[in-house]
Amino acid sequence: MNYTDRIKFVPTEMKKEKPLTDQLEFGKTFTDHMFMMDYDQEKGWHDPKIVPYQPLIIDPAAMVYHYGQTVFEGLKAYLTEDNRVLLFRPEKNMTRMNSSNERLCIPPIDEELVLQALKKLIAIDRDWIPASEGTSLYIRPFVIATEPYLGVAPSKKYKFMIILSPVGSYYKEGIHPVKILVENEYVRAVSGGTGTVKTAGNYAASLKAQELATSKGYSQVLWLDGLHRKYIEEVGSMNIFFKIKGEVITPALNGSILEGVTRNSILMLLNHWGVPVTERKLSIDEVYQAAIDGELEEAFGTGTAAVISPVGALFMNEQEILINNGRTGELSKKLYDTLTGIQLGTQPDPFNWMVEVQS
Structure with missing residues (x-):
């Protein structure tokens, strides 16, 4: 109509x-x-x-x-x-x-x-x-x-x-990696609450943790689940992905995680490329152990504002862990270039995502 x-x-x-x-x-x-x-x-x-x-x-x-x-x-x-x-x-x-x-x-x-x-x-x-x-x-x-x-x-x-x-760019770092503080005191959301919707109160409740992270030199916080305080949920106002031993893992939608449009698009692109990708529970301990074992290859956040935001370091367990030596990973860069290329009309749009606005 x-x-x-x-x-x-x-x-x-x-x-x-x-x-x-x-x-x-x-x-x-x-x-x-x-x-x-x-x-x-x-x-x-x-x-x-x-x-x-x-x-x-x-x-x-x-x-x-x-x-x-x-x-x-x-x-x-x-x-x-x-x-x-x-x-x-x-x-x-x-x-x-x-x-x-x-x-x-x-x-x-x-x-x-x-x-x-x-x-x-x-x-x-x-x-x-x-x-x-x-x-x-x-x-x-x-x-x-x-x-x-x-x-x-x-x-x-x-x-x-x-x-x-x-x-302009959401982060002054642009596509360059950001440093993330693992939040273990404050909670973003719980299953059954409003974490799956975009409502102002979710963001107001996140400000204190973000303020503390900024004061310590970190760009964003990594949110853990509100019940066990161990399972990864989101990073700042973005969804989060980790590449461990060649497999890309993102927390499964659990009733407290926002279903991001960029998140969904990344999953579709990875499947289209044949890159192993899994949606499941992922604990901060598993990520920490993967880093110790040299198996944590990349991490990146996804969202409308930043598109792809590579994570170069995590501060957890009282120490800072570098990811990919603090550099933007190959997959993160490819995803960023592809998605922004589709958005700007410079790369093929295999999923017919783009909608033209007529003058």
């Missing part, structure tokens, strides 16, 4: 000055327009519109402020050498958003309407997409509960929005 004509467009009267590409930081600059629509129990989702980027006026009693009923997604648009605009598997993000909505008792969105709105918004703000290597247009769809009510219950009113941000 074509929803485009239902989406009202109010153009900005004053366009912003665009930042220099080499000065882009992640998530600090926003484009001229945004998408919005509202929900109430009588009308459902209604009034879809693209309007000038603007502050929100929300009641102080809005339930999002008090009970954290909010979810979000993150994906990117890329500008190719032949001036096409491509999205990477956006339908996966829309499906995951509705999974997050269901867990937090938020009414489901119409995935096709939102995807068409996203494309229209990008087409309108197309000239904000940076073209330099390592840059892209970051896309942030999100929902917040807006009913002014202090009772603990699902809100009866919501606002859905999409904002856009031209970005």
Whole structure:
């Protein structure tokens, strides 16, 4: 169904000055327009519109402020050498958003309407997409509960929005390896909780551990499971992979690990290449022993923002362990080059992942 004509467009009267590409930081600059629509129990989702980027006026009693009923997604648009605009598997993000909505008792969105709105918004703000290597247009769809009510219950009113941000590399290290601190005090999530959904509270709860890791010179934390404090779950806000004796291993989805779109794509690529890959429980002790035995060959995180982030060192058991002598591994580099090549349209797309945005 074509929803485009239902989406009202109010153009900005004053366009912003665009930042220099080499000065882009992640998530600090926003484009001229945004998408919005509202929900109430009588009308459902209604009034879809693209309007000038603007502050929100929300009641102080809005339930999002008090009970954290909010979810979000993150994906990117890329500008190719032949001036096409491509999205990477956006339908996966829309499906995951509705999974997050269901867990937090938020009414489901119409995935096709939102995807068409996203494309229209990008087409309108197309000239904000940076073209330099390592840059892209970051896309942030999100929902917040807006009913002014202090009772603990699902809100009866919501606002859905999409904002856009031209970005450079997520990590200043880029594709170069990062150092990771194994976290053994704080917990990211537990099975049955909200670890499988993208909700703000998950990230707020991670800040203390990240702050401590940063103070010690580490880029991210490696999260262990909340029950046994021994099984590896995620690294920072990314999924994590280890290559041990030629086999790539990633923690199996267990009810507390977010099912990353990049994670899924990496698994598909590895299977396509015939690289042995397994999803299973993986303990920090097994990784530690593999490092001692010289069998830990590579490690890397995966996510929308960083794509592939090689891990060059782990700090655990009161000592720092180098991985691949602190260098980017051959497989990590191949995965990064292939995935970013597909996203930028410079490499074949055997899975038909890319979706073109028409002007």
